[in-house]
Amino acid sequence: MSSIITAKNLTKRYGKFTAVDGISFEIQEGECFGFLGPNGAGKTSTIRMIHCVSPVTAGTLTVKGLPCSIDNRTIKKTTGVIPQEITLDVDLTVRENLMVFSRFFDIPRREAKTRVEELIKFVELEAKRDSKIDQLSTGMKRRLLIARALINQPTLIIADEPTTGLDPQARHLIWQRLRQLKSQGVTLILTTQYMEEAQQLCDRIVVMYQGKILKEGTPRTLIDEEIGKDVVEIRISQDQDEKLIGSLAGFSCGHERVGDTLFFYCRDGHDIRKKLVELDLPNTVHRPATLEDVFLKLTGRSLIE
Amino acid sequence: MNLSYRVYHVFVRNLVSYKRFVVPTFIASLVQPLFYLITFGIGMGAYVGLFGGKPYLFFLVPGVLMSAVGLTASYECLFGTFVKMIHEKLYDSLIATPVSAEDAVAGDIAWGVFRGLISGTLMMAVAMAMGVFPVSVPAVLLLFVCMIFVGVLFGSLAMIVTSLAPNFDFFNYYTELVLTPMLFFSGVFFPLDNFPAWMKTFSKFLPLTPAVSISRAVFSGVYSTALIFDFLFIVVLEVIAFTIGVKLMKRRLIK
Ligand SMILES: Nc1ncnc2c1ncn2[C@@H]1O[C@H](COP(=O)(O)OP(=O)(O)OP(=O)(O)O)[C@@H](O)[C@H]1O
Ligand SMILES: [Mg+2]
Numbered sequence: 001m002s003s004i005i006t007a008k009n010l011t012k013r014y015g016k017f018t019a020v021d022g023i024s025f026e027i028q029e030g031e032c033f034g035f036l037g038p039n040g041a042g043k044t045s046t047i048r049m050i051h052c053v054s055p056v057t058a059g060t061l062t063v064k065g066l067p068c069s070i071d072n073r074t075i076k077k078t079t080g081v082i083p084q085e086i087t088l089d090v091d092l093t094v095r096e097n098l099m100v101f102s103r104f105f106d107i108p109r110r111e112a113k114t115r116v117e118e119l120i121k122f123v124e125l126e127a128k129r130d131s132k133i134d135q136l137s138t139g140m141k142r143r144l145l146i147a148r149a150l151i152n153q154p155t156l157i158i159a160d161e162p163t164t165g166l167d168p169q170a171r172h173l174i175w176q177r178l179r180q181l182k183s184q185g186v187t188l189i190l191t192t193q194y195m196e197e198a199q200q201l202c203d204r205i206v207v208m209y210q211g212k213i214l215k216e217g218t219p220r221t222l223i224d225e226e227i228g229k230d231v232v233e234i235r236i237s238q239d240q241d242e243k244l245i246g247s248l249a250g251f252s253c254g255h256e257r258v259g260d261t262l263f264f265y266c267r268d269g270h271d272i273r274k275k276l277v278e279l280d281l282p283n284t285v286h287r288p289a290t291l292e293d294v295f296l297k298l299t300g301r302s303l304i305e
Numbered sequence: 306m307n308l309s310y311r312v313y314h315v316f317v318r319n320l321v322s323y324k325r326f327v328v329p330t331f332i333a334s335l336v337q338p339l340f341y342l343i344t345f346g347i348g349m350g351a352y353v354g355l356f357g358g359k360p361y362l363f364f365l366v367p368g369v370l371m372s373a374v375g376l377t378a379s380y381e382c383l384f385g386t387f388v389k390m391i392h393e394k395l396y397d398s399l400i401a402t403p404v405s406a407e408d409a410v411a412g413d414i415a416w417g418v419f420r421g422l423i424s425g426t427l428m429m430a431v432a433m434a435m436g437v438f439p440v441s442v443p444a445v446l447l448l449f450v451c452m453i454f455v456g457v458l459f460g461s462l463a464m465i466v467t468s469l470a471p472n473f474d475f476f477n478y479y480t481e482l483v484l485t486p487m488l489f490f491s492g493v494f495f496p497l498d499n500f501p502a503w504m505k506t507f508s509k510f511l512p513l514t515p516a517v518s519i520s521r522a523v524f525s526g527v528y529s530t531a532l533i534f535d536f537l538f539i540v541v542l543e544v545i546a547f548t549i550g551v552k553l554m555k556r557r558l559i560k
Contacts, residue, residue, distance in 0.1 A: 014560060053400050054560060070559055071307045073403040081401045087394040091322035100321055103314040104402035152402075 004029045004156065004187050005050060009059035012045045012211075019045040021211035022059060032178075032188040034198045036291075037208035038299050043191040044084055046208070047158050050189065051079050063156070077105065080154030084161045084191075086141050090133045094125055094144055097133070098151055105152040112151075119147040122177065139170030146177060157181060158189045163197060175200050195291035205291075209299045219291050226297055227289040228254075230269025232276065234262045235283035248275065256297075265289065265297075306551065307405040314404060315412020316419070334424040338373045339431060342366070345494060346435070357525075366432040367520035368493030373428050374421040374452045375459040375513055379484060381417035382463035383476045389413070390467070396558050406555040410464060414547070417463070418456030425452045440526035448523045451536070455516045458543040462512065464550030468557045492517050515539050 005027040012020035020042040027033045035043040048054035049061055052072045061068045063075045089097050095116060102112035120129055123143035128136060136144065142162060149157060159178065163171040178201055182188050192198055198205050199219045206216045215222060232253070234244065241262060245255055253266040266272055269286065276284060323330075342365060350361030357364065389395040399409045429448075432438075439445045466479045488494070490504070491513035497505055508514050515535030522528050 051401060053397075071405060073405070076401065076403050079401075081398075083397065083401070085394060085397070087398040089318070089322065089395060089398075090393055091325065096321055100318045101398075101402070103317060104311065104399065104404045106403070148398075 002029055003027060005061075005063050005189075007046075007050075007059065007061045010046070010049065010056065010061050011058040012042070012049060012054065013057045018211055020049075023206075023208075023211070023213045024059075025206060025213065025216065027187065027189065029187055030182075030185055031203040032182055032190060032201050034202035034205035035189070035191040035208055036193070036195070036198055036205055036295060037191075038193070040210075041208040041299075042211040043208055044160055045211075047160055047189060047191060051081050051158050052076055077152065078155050080149035080152060080157045082142075082145050082149045082157070082159040082162050084164070086138075086145065088133045088141060088144060088148070093130050093132055094120065094136070095129050097144065098148060101148050102151050107152065115151060115153075119150055122150070123147045124173070139166045139173075142166060142170070142174065143177075146174065150181075154186065156187045156189070160191050161193065162190070163192070163194065171197075195295055199291050207295060207298050214298045215294075222294050223289050223291060226294045227265045228267040229289055230266045230272070231285075231287055231289050231293055232264040232266065232269070232272060233285040233287075234264075234281055235260055236262060236281065244279075247279065248272065251275065265293070306407050306548070308407045308411055309405065311404045311408040312411045312415055315399065315409050316415045319413070319416040320419075330420070331423070331427065334373070334377060334420075335427050335431065337376075338369050338424070338428045341369045342431065342435065362435060363437055363524065364496075364521075365494065366428075366435075366437045367524045368491070368517045370425055370428045370432065370448075371452070371455055371516040371520045372488050372491075372493050372513060374425040374455050375516070376484060377424040378414075378417035378421035378456040378460040379463040379480075381420045382414060382460045383467055383470075383479065384473070385417070386410075386413050386464065386467050387470060387473065387476070390558070400558060406558045407551050409558075410551045410554040411547075414457060414460040414464060414550070417460035418453055421456035421459070422449070422452055425449075437524065439523050444523045444526070448520060451516060451519045451523075451539075454536075454539050454543060455513075458512055458539060458546055461543060461546035461550040464554055465546065468550065468553035487511050487513055490514075492521075512539070512542055 003026040008024050009022045010020060010024065011018065011022050023046070035046060037043050045054065049056050049068055050063060052068050052070060052075050055070055056068060066072060066075055068075065089100060092100060098116040098119060099112060102115065107115065120126055123146055125140060125143060125147070128140060133141065146162065162178070163174050166174070175197070178188060188201070190198070190201060202219060204216065204218055205222065206213045208214070215226070217225070236244070238257065241257060244262060248264060251266060251272045253264040253272065255265070256263045264272070273286060276286060342362065346362040346365045353361050396406070396409055400406050439448060466476065470476060490508045491511050492508070493513070497508050500508065515538050518535050519532055522532055
């Protein structure tokens, strides 16, 4: 595998405000690379520089060996973008949206017609082919955004929170489609706030926070390294903490108090389970560690504004 | 400036979406100039009598025609472009394709020109129905060339305003304080001969004045070498406005 995107000390400033603060990463050809992070972490700012719609303030960024800049039409020609905001052409129908978009890539009419029909099938919008955009549900709009991003048969797809605001059916359909594209060899860059999404799709992820990359790795290694295997959540008043922590001390678990809940992060949850039964506490949840735990541990549990 | 043939693609996008609005915009394009021609031309014409040996309507048509082109192109690049930029986020998806910000803006100006030409042509049809004709076929061609240049000029000027507009209301300053008064200082409704000298000089520098002069010559058949300078003035102004308009829009679109 060779790397398709290389960023070194990549920085983005809006006026005085630094949205992306000197990050470095490499993305390999054919992998799915995820940017995770809370609101305002700088995910969108980063990927907008990758697909050349936002100028790089400092540092270097190359895609397929070409430096990213606003006027780099070569990169744009082979990149498909699924934006965070729904930017469909509301004056046009589903089919017209795709046909008009195909023009911008200089796709010949005949070829465009076949591709449009294929893509409408691919995202299951056959019944809505001639509907106006305002007659579509959010899920349908998101699917159309995917179809639109594929019109130029991109080798790099950038999806910015592609499933935000969707019901489980729509979300799973989009995951299926994205996996299908990956299996065809497309490189996929994804930003998301849904940890399950990252776990489902991404080979490697970075966790971003306040413009910086906090951690990088596969979802599995991140969970193992940061959390362990199991998590125990005990909803109990704070004055019990000392006693509980004492009685669970032998199991080498990390612990954290957040609001009304005491968390234990454990390397091996087998023995602690027995102990919990023994203690017979109400309001106890024992579950496998997830990426969400990593995310919350790294970016803090309080609301970030 | 990163311009390419893709300007045409943007123009076609507007054409495709326009299909749905053809009838209402045709009506709108007709009503306003018709209103001017009927109220001023026929109503006021009855009072002012002959104007340079001809009915007032003959004086009015060339000016109203050019202002229709300029105003239509302006509105398209003010309100039309603003909606596409802010409300529909169309520009955001355009610049993610090989279409550059410059292509997108120029495509919208081209669209404004086209809409202006439709207004101008409809106007001309109405004028002809009322008995006012350009002097010859080449004169008509000259008129169309002039309409295109006026369209680009006003479209570009509007782009400058749009690039600075925080919201819709901002456009009122431009339309009420600049465009509408300009009609009265550009010799559209009455000749400028009786203005004080400073006003005459001032009006010479308004973008509509030279266009009205050329248009009037096309309808009267009285040409003079001054028209060449009028034309050059439009071209120079237009190149400047276009360059600034596109640059400012690009600055707004790319962050
Ligand atoms: N055009 C802009 N001008 C000024 N500041 C901006 C601009 N775009 C983004 N920012 C700021 O940069 C920071 C990062 O924004 P960005 O959109 O990259 O975050 P994000 O990780 O995508 O967040 P979200 O999950 O909410 O989409 C935010 O604080 C935001 O306010
Ligand atoms: Mg974002």
